[in-house]
Amino acid sequence: MSALIDSLLNATKEAVLADSAKYWNPDKVRAWAQRGTPLVIGRREGYHLYDMSGHRLIDLHLNGGTYNLGHRNAEIIAELKEALDHFDMGNHHFPAIGRAALAKKLVTTAPSNMRYAVLSSGGGEAIDIGLKCARYATKRRKIISIEKAYHGHTGLALGTADGRYADQFMSAGRPDEFVKVPFNDLAAMEAALALGDAACVIMETIPATYGFPLPADGYLPAVKALCEKYGSLYVADEVQTGLMRCGSGNLWGITGYGVTPDIIVTSKGLSGGLYPIGAVITNAAGGGWLNEDGWGHISTFGGSELGCVAALKTLEITLRPETIANVDAIAAKLRAGLETIQKKHAFFTGIRQRGVIFGLEFNTHPEGAKIVMRELYAKGIWAIFSQLDPRVLQFKPGLLLTPADCDEILTLTEAGISAAASSF
Numbered sequence: 001m002s003a004l005i006d007s008l009l010n011a012t013k014e015a016v017l018a019d020s021a022k023y024w025n026p027d028k029v030r031a032w033a034q035r036g037t038p039l040v041i042g043r044r045e046g047y048h049l050y051d052m053s054g055h056r057l058i059d060l061h062l063n064g065g066t067y068n069l070g071h072r073n074a075e076i077i078a079e080l081k082e083a084l085d086h087f088d089m090g091n092h093h094f095p096a097i098g099r100a101a102l103a104k105k106l107v108t109t110a111p112s113n114m115r116y117a118v119l120s121s122g123g124g125e126a127i128d129i130g131l132k133c134a135r136y137a138t139k140r141r142k143i144i145s146i147e148k149a150y151h152g153h154t155g156l157a158l159g160t161a162d163g164r165y166a167d168q169f170m171s172a173g174r175p176d177e178f179v180k181v182p183f184n185d186l187a188a189m190e191a192a193l194a195l196g197d198a199a200c201v202i203m204e205t206i207p208a209t210y211g212f213p214l215p216a217d218g219y220l221p222a223v224k225a226l227c228e229k230y231g232s233l234y235v236a237d238e239v240q241t242g243l244m245r246c247g248s249g250n251l252w253g254i255t256g257y258g259v260t261p262d263i264i265v266t267s268k269g270l271s272g273g274l275y276p277i278g279a280v281i282t283n284a285a286g287g288g289w290l291n292e293d294g295w296g297h298i299s300t301f302g303g304s305e306l307g308c309v310a311a312l313k314t315l316e317i318t319l320r321p322e323t324i325a326n327v328d329a330i331a332a333k334l335r336a337g338l339e340t341i342q343k344k345h346a347f348f349t350g351i352r353q354r355g356v357i358f359g360l361e362f363n364t365h366p367e368g369a370k371i372v373m374r375e376l377y378a379k380g381i382w383a384i385f386s387q388l389d390p391r392v393l394q395f396k397p398g399l400l401l402t403p404a405d406c407d408e409i410l411t412l413t414e415a416g417i418s419a420a421a422s423s424f
Contacts, residue, residue: 017029059398060382064239065245080274106279117280119279121304128154129280138199142195149207149210159172179192193226196231200233201223202235205241205257208241208386214354220254221258238266264282266278271314276301277311327355337409347424361392362391366390369386372420373385
C-alpha cells in the first residue's frame with residue numbers, strides 16, 4: 001500500500017469532519033450533523049456503506065442512481081484495471097476507440113430515431129449539451145421545464161431549475177428564455193408551447209428531487225404530441241430514471257410511457273460510479289451541428305476513453321436478461337413489503353413507484369421524510385429526503401439486490417419507521 005493511500009485510510013473521522021468544515025463545505029457538514037446523519041463514508045462494497053465509525057448502512061440513495069450496480073462493482077473494476085494498461089482519458093479532439101464504441105452502443109440501444117451520442121464529463125454538462133442541441137435544431141431560445149425541476153448546476157441547467165438552486169447565483173434567466181409550468185398540467189404546457197417560440201420541453205420522466213411524483217396517465221405522450229404540434233423538441237432527462245431503473249425491460253424510463261423523445265440525457269449510473277461520464281443521445285435534427293461544426297461543443301474530459309470502457313461494461317451488465325428479470329422481481333418484493341409496513345402506520349401515507357424508483361410519502365408532517373431518514377440511518381438504512389418536497393423519502397434500491405437483501409431492507413425499514421412514530 002502506498003504512503004498516500006495509507007495516510008488517507010488511517011485518517012480519523014474527527015479530522016475529516018474538521019477539514020471538511022474548514023476547507024470544503026461548512027454548511028453541508030453542519031446540516032448532516034443536525035439531521036442526525038453525520039455520514040463520512042469509509043469502506044464501501046456492493047450495496048453497503050460503512051461510516052468511518054464502523055456504522056453499516058444499506059445504500060438506498062445510490063447517489064441518485066450512480067451505484068445502480070453497487071459500489072465498486074467487481075466486473076467494472078476489472079475492466080478498468082485492464083484498460084489502464086492501454087488507455088488514458090485520450091484527446092477529445094480526435095476519433096477514439098472507446099468513444100466510437102460507446103457512442104455506437106448508446107445509439108443502437110436507444111429508440112430507433114436516434115442518430116448521434118455526444119459524450120460529456122457528467123450530467124449537468126450533458127443537460128447543457130442537450131438544450132444546445134434543441135436550440136440548434138429549432139433556432140429558438142426558449143426552454144420550458146416544470147416547476148420544482150432540477151437538472152443540474154451548470155449554466156443552462158440552472159435556468160431550468162427551481163429557484164432553490166437558481167436564485168442564489170442569479171441564474172433563473174429571463175421569462176423569454178426560461179418558462180416553468182406545473183407538472184401534470186397539460187393545459188399549462190400547451191399554453192406555453194402554443195406561442196410557437198420554444199426550442200424544447202425538458203423533463204425528468206419522474207422528477208426525482210420533487211419526490212418522484214408520477215406522470216398522470218397519458219401526460220407524457222400528450223406533451224410529446226404538443227411538442228410535435230408546435231415545433232419544439234422533447235428532451236428526456238433520464239439521469240435518474242434511465243438505465244433500467246423504471247423496470248419492465250426498458251433501458252430508458254421514457255420508452256415505458258410510450259414516448260419517443262428527440263433527445264435523451266444520461267449520466268450518474270452510466271459508469272457504475274467508477275469514472276465520471278455522461279451522454280446526450282440525439283436525433284439527426286438535434287445533432288445536426290456535428291456535421292456543420294464539430295467544435296460546437298468542446299469538453300476536455302468528456303468521453304474519456306477510460307470512462308467509455310466503464311460505461312460499456314455497465315451497459316453490458318444492465319442489459320443482461322438476468323438483470324432485467326431481477327429488477328422486476330426486486331420491485332415487486334419491496335412493494336409488497338412496503339405495503340405491509342404502511343398498513344401499520346397512519347403517518348406512512350403513500351407509495352409512489354415505477355420499477356425500483358420509490359417515493360415514500362409521510363405527508364402528516366411538513367418534513368416527515370427527514371424524521372424517517374434519521375431513524376432509518378440509526379437502524380442501518382441510508383435513504384434521503386426529497387429536497388423540494390421533504391415529506392417524501394427517496395427510496396432507491398439497486399438493480400442487483402438479492403432476495404435476502406430485500407428481506408433485510410424491509411426488516412430495517414420497518415424498524416426505522418416504527419422508531420419514527422413518536423415524532424408524528
